[in-house]
Amino acid sequence: xxxxxxxxxxxxxxxxxxxxxxxxxxxxxxxxxxxxxxxxxxxxxxxxxxxxxxxxxxxxxxxxxxxxxxxxxxxxxxxxxxxxxxxxx
Amino acid sequence: xxxxxxxxxxxxxxxxxxxxxxxxxxxxxxxxxxxxxxxxxxxxxxxxxxxxxxxxxxxxxxxxxxxxxxxxxxxxxxxxxxxxxxxxxxxxxxxxxxxxxxxxxxxxxxxxxxxxxxxxxxxxxxxxxxxxxxxxxxxxxxxxxxxxxxxxxxxxxxxxxxxxxxxxxxxxxxxxxxxxxxxxxxxxxxxxxxxxxxxxxxxxxxxxxxxxxxxxxxxxxxxxxxxxxxxxxxxxxxxxxxxxxxxxxxxxxxxxxxxxxxxxxxxxxxxxxxxxxxxxxxxxxxxxxxxxxxxxxxxxxxxxxxxxxxxxxxxxxxxxxxxxxxxxxxxxxxxxxxxxxxxxxxxxxxxxxxxxx
Ligand code: SF4
Ligand code: SF4
Numbered sequence: 268x269x270x271x272x273x274x275x276x277x278x279x280x281x282x283x284x285x286x287x288x289x290x291x292x293x294x295x296x297x298x299x300x301x302x303x304x305x306x307x308x309x310x311x312x313x314x315x316x317x318x319x320x321x322x323x324x325x326x327x328x329x330x331x332x333x334x335x336x337x338x339x340x341x342x343x344x345x346x347x348x349x350x351x352x353x354x355x356x
Numbered sequence: 357x358x359x360x361x362x363x364x365x366x367x368x369x370x371x372x373x374x375x376x377x378x379x380x381x382x383x384x385x386x387x388x389x390x391x392x393x394x395x396x397x398x399x400x401x402x403x404x405x406x407x408x409x410x411x412x413x414x415x416x417x418x419x420x421x422x423x424x425x426x427x428x429x430x431x432x433x434x435x436x437x438x439x440x441x442x443x444x445x446x447x448x449x450x451x452x453x454x455x456x457x458x459x460x461x462x463x464x465x466x467x468x469x470x471x472x473x474x475x476x477x478x479x480x481x482x483x484x485x486x487x488x489x490x491x492x493x494x495x496x497x498x499x500x501x502x503x504x505x506x507x508x509x510x511x512x513x514x515x516x517x518x519x520x521x522x523x524x525x526x527x528x529x530x531x532x533x534x535x536x537x538x539x540x541x542x543x544x545x546x547x548x549x550x551x552x553x554x555x556x557x558x559x560x561x562x563x564x565x566x567x568x569x570x571x572x573x574x575x576x577x578x579x580x581x582x583x584x585x586x587x588x589x590x591x592x593x594x595x596x597x598x599x600x601x602x603x604x605x606x607x608x609x610x611x612x613x614x615x616x617x618x619x620x621x622x623x624x625x626x627x628x629x630x631x632x633x634x635x636x637x638x639x640x641x642x643x644x645x646x647x648x649x650x651x652x653x654x655x656x657x658x659x660x661x662x663x664x665x666x667x668x669x670x671x672x673x674x675x676x677x678x679x680x681x682x683x684x685x686x687x688x689x690x691x692x693x694x695x696x697x698x699x700x701x702x703x704x705x706x707x708x709x710x711x712x713x
């Protein structure tokens with residue numbers, strides 16, 4: 268996933284806040300996914316801002332370690348491949 | 357924290373919420389978990405049922421497992437299900453199939469967010485009907501054909517017993533051959549199941565056979581039925597812990613909330629939705645809070661398989677009188693019990709006519 272990508276949750280997926288982050292349920296394939304708290308600002312961004320910008324802001328506010336950004340991007344890429352999020356074009 | 361820990365400590369709303377919409381049933385299966393037959397006089401009205409659905413929608417309950425009794429005996433069944441779906445509460449409903457007609461099959465086919473599961477306890481009338489009632493095999497099969505004709509990816513729920521295990525391969529072939537998916541579940545001594553548990557439960561050798569069969573058939577669903585068998589080796593797919601009061605609960609036709617559909621007993625009743633909101637029962641009932649804190653300890657704590665088996669099913673322990681913090685009575689390391697009686701102590705009654713509009 269590129270820092271300039273903006274992402275949006277698939278409309279067939281419901282996201283429910285939980286202690287650890289959120290549970291995502293796909294009405295399409297009836298799959299349940301655990302979404303870690305660190306992913307929520309991205310998964311819930313509704314395509315409004317590029318993921319890189321969100322990450323920078325979180326790092327700036329001390330909410331995210333700069334070193335963990337590449338791993339986070341890889342996880343988001345995984346969610347994109349699963350069809351949980353889409354890159355807004 | 358592992359996802360197991362997250363689940364064990366409970367969630368903001370259930371993942372699997374079973375809603376038994378009525379105790380009325382035109383069958384009287386010998387192992388019925390809810391001892392169904394007659395409608396209870398004080399079942400939730402349509403208006404009460406709707407406000408319950410509103411509450412689930414607000415809590416973002418993703419879907420409900422609708423059962424009974426036979427859900428199709430409720431005259432407002434389709435209306436309530438549509439009400440739920442409109443609010444994005446998905447529906448998975450369980451039926452004995454006898455009342456499922458072409459119109460119902462079409463409704464399932466044309467409605468998003470609806471899944472259906474037909475109960476069948478044998479590959480033939482000879483095995484099925486002594487459990488579910490004379491004629492029930494043929495009528496359930498007819499329902500499957502109707503669903504298949506509409507292209508519905510239906511499921512068949514099979515409670516595996518001592519007499520049906522040998523036919524699993526044939527059942528699997530016939531169900532998948534029709535475009536259905538097989539779900540195999542555990543006989544538990546709940547409801548009337550208590551009376552036939554000794555006669556119908558699998559032997560320990562059969563449990564081992566079942567474990568290997570399930571390992572070889574990963575497309576067969578099992579829910580949370582057999583995680584106690586995961587003690588035998590590689591864990592089976594599916595939920596591997598008891599979710600009662602943590603991720604699972606059951607609302608009965610009167611609005612009583614229980615920890616799970618297999619423990620409809622006063623000890624496991626958390627409250628009633630006529631007296632309290634469902635959300636407050638879910639998040640604050642002393643029973644559910646206690647279940648979320650509980651770890652099975654006892655003689656299981658030293659077991660090397662504990663991480664896969666977690667001590668088994670609370671309902672089976674409760675209704676066999678076993679301590680809840682000890683091993684499942686069908687713990688794979690337990691010796692084989694005495695063989696049960698071969699004759700079923702009670703028999704199903706013939707199908708009763710029910711008029712559904
Ligand atoms: S008590 Fe048994 S049936 Fe109920 S949730 Fe626990 S494991 Fe499942
Ligand atoms: S002793 Fe307990 S944890 Fe070990 S296999 Fe038996 S039931 Fe499971």
